[in-house]
Amino acid sequence: xxxxxxxxxxxxxxxxxxxxxxxxxxxxxxxxxxxxxxxxxxxxxxxxxxxxxxxxxxxxxxxxxxxxxxxxxxxxxxxxxxxxxxxxxxxxxxxxxxxxxxxxxxxxxxxxxxxxxxxxxxxxxxxxxxxxxxxxxxxxxxxxxxxxxxxxxxxxxxxxxxxxxxxxxxxxxxxxxxxxxxxxxxxxxxxxxxxxxxxxxxxxxxxxxxxxxxxxxxxxxxxxxxxxxxxxxxxxxxxxxxx
Amino acid sequence: xxxxxxxxxxxxxxxxxxxxxxxxxxxxxxxxxxxxxxxxxxxxxxxxxxxxxxxxxxxxxxxxxxxxxxxxxxxxxxxxxxxxxxxxxxxxxxxxxxxxxxxxxxxxxxxxxxxxxxxxxxxxxxxxxxxxxxxxxxxxxxxxxxxxxxxxxxxxxxxxxxxxxxxxxxxxxxxxxxxxxxxxxxxxxxxxxxxxxxxxxxxxxxxxxxxxxxxxxxxxxxxxxxxxxxxxxxxxxxxxxxx
DNA sequence: CCGAGGCTTCGGCCCCGGGCGAAGCGCCGG
DNA sequence: CCGGCGCTTCGCCCGGGGCCGAAGCCTCGG
Numbered sequence: 001x002x003x004x005x006x007x008x009x010x011x012x013x014x015x016x017x018x019x020x021x022x023x024x025x026x027x028x029x030x031x032x033x034x035x036x037x038x039x040x041x042x043x044x045x046x047x048x049x050x051x052x053x054x055x056x057x058x059x060x061x062x063x064x065x066x067x068x069x070x071x072x073x074x075x076x077x078x079x080x081x082x083x084x085x086x087x088x089x090x091x092x093x094x095x096x097x098x099x100x101x102x103x104x105x106x107x108x109x110x111x112x113x114x115x116x117x118x119x120x121x122x123x124x125x126x127x128x129x130x131x132x133x134x135x136x137x138x139x140x141x142x143x144x145x146x147x148x149x150x151x152x153x154x155x156x157x158x159x160x161x162x163x164x165x166x167x168x169x170x171x172x173x174x175x176x177x178x179x180x181x182x183x184x185x186x187x188x189x190x191x192x193x194x195x196x197x198x199x200x201x202x203x204x205x206x207x208x209x210x211x212x213x214x215x216x217x218x219x220x221x222x223x224x225x226x227x228x229x230x231x232x233x234x235x236x237x238x239x240x241x242x243x
Numbered sequence: 244x245x246x247x248x249x250x251x252x253x254x255x256x257x258x259x260x261x262x263x264x265x266x267x268x269x270x271x272x273x274x275x276x277x278x279x280x281x282x283x284x285x286x287x288x289x290x291x292x293x294x295x296x297x298x299x300x301x302x303x304x305x306x307x308x309x310x311x312x313x314x315x316x317x318x319x320x321x322x323x324x325x326x327x328x329x330x331x332x333x334x335x336x337x338x339x340x341x342x343x344x345x346x347x348x349x350x351x352x353x354x355x356x357x358x359x360x361x362x363x364x365x366x367x368x369x370x371x372x373x374x375x376x377x378x379x380x381x382x383x384x385x386x387x388x389x390x391x392x393x394x395x396x397x398x399x400x401x402x403x404x405x406x407x408x409x410x411x412x413x414x415x416x417x418x419x420x421x422x423x424x425x426x427x428x429x430x431x432x433x434x435x436x437x438x439x440x441x442x443x444x445x446x447x448x449x450x451x452x453x454x455x456x457x458x459x460x461x462x463x464x465x466x467x468x469x470x471x472x473x474x475x476x477x478x479x480x481x482x483x484x485x486x
Numbered sequence: 487c488c489g490a491g492g493c494t495t496c497g498g499c500c501c502c503g504g505g506c507g508a509a510g511c512g513c514c515g516g
Numbered sequence: 517c518c519g520g521c522g523c524t525t526c527g528c529c530c531g532g533g534g535c536c537g538a539a540g541c542c543t544c545g546g
Contacts, residue, residue, distance in 0.1 A: 009336030010329070011266035018261040019504075023254035037523060050505060052524050071513045071522050085335045086253070092328045093252030131381055138374055138381055172429075178421065186415075262534075280493060293535055295494050314492050314543045 031221035032116035034076035083115035117194030142177030163192035206230030274464035275359035277319035326358035360437030385420030400443040406435035449473030
């Protein structure tokens, strides 16, 4: 006989995201970076004591992975699944509450990071372009890249070999998957390939990070823009026009 | 200046799912059916008064759509996005808490309904088969069906025309989309086509609904099985082997 | 027109859990 | 070896909200 008042796993997980302070921490961690407990306390707007409790709960619940280093404790999202769940819920929330439409600035709608890959109009346009040119081909649960696609992307500095280091690629040749973009309502590219694309283009200066727009910016560390060299490179290498 | 203690949209939406009684109601509504307030109260294990409050909150938050009919008020999930968010969060929860692995019975792992489409090993096998045969072709954000695919599915009684009645099809010829299966960890078919497939096969007796396994069964109304005729039909029409 | 039944609203109870300050623990630097 | 700093634990307060019973509203059926 199970306790009928026991919170199901769904309720328990949702409860971990249901607190404003915890939600602010999770939003900050959507940048993909690992942040210290102190940084997260400041972001969430609570004292270190309160933040410590929140972080312990989320780590215990499997949402966060913790890495101790010296007297700092670095926290990051535990897995891509966690990031996907947060993104899905966030998108649902944005759709449900269009009260004040889009409070994050037009630039963030143009390009931003989602977890560790590109989102916004740029991410969606990239996804559409890769599919339209036949550079991506369906694989179970996502996409594989064709030889032509691999060559094109490698020419932009993307480490295809790194993108293939995942159990999903080993099992099903699935190098990328879709992630629903909550500002564009169309998919952008996630998974190993999405991660490597963002890493490569940030690394070669095609994309640059933008500063947060204020205290407690929910998109802090996720704001990016295409540089002039990036616009030229994307046009010449992939035929991708940017705004 | 915005109130820093205000619950962000993410936290507010998560909070709506974070209560055990509400989570049980949402799980029951994942069958895709519309249920009355009284039924949901019994499922959630609370009195009508309590349930009424919960339902009002969820409807106000955009999670539920309400339809008054006589002295009954029917509640259903407001959109496919809501169902997807619940499914994602539920899958995350199942992955996070593998304490007692799979408490829902082996039959539910073989075949079940997810929202209004097929899930479990059957749903995943169908998805893989349609893709492998080239009967589905990528469309922005999901899949379109090829002429051969349409013919094959129409032969099994699927109303392709109904599946095309969606803004996503009108805009991008996207007749179906992926939905991550939380027991198989591979995608099954959702969207208009997924809905019509489930409807058709249940209608012609290829699939039948199974009774709930007890009071408060979280998969109640979602348990299904392939009938002998269904197994034969799936093999002959689609070359799909079932267990 | 009246009683029954489904549902909501109201009022009150109670507990969960988020907030803080203070104290304790561990790692680093001097 | 000691002081500083990051982080956690402890003890306490307090408010939100989940729960129920009773009462009220509305619809249906006779």
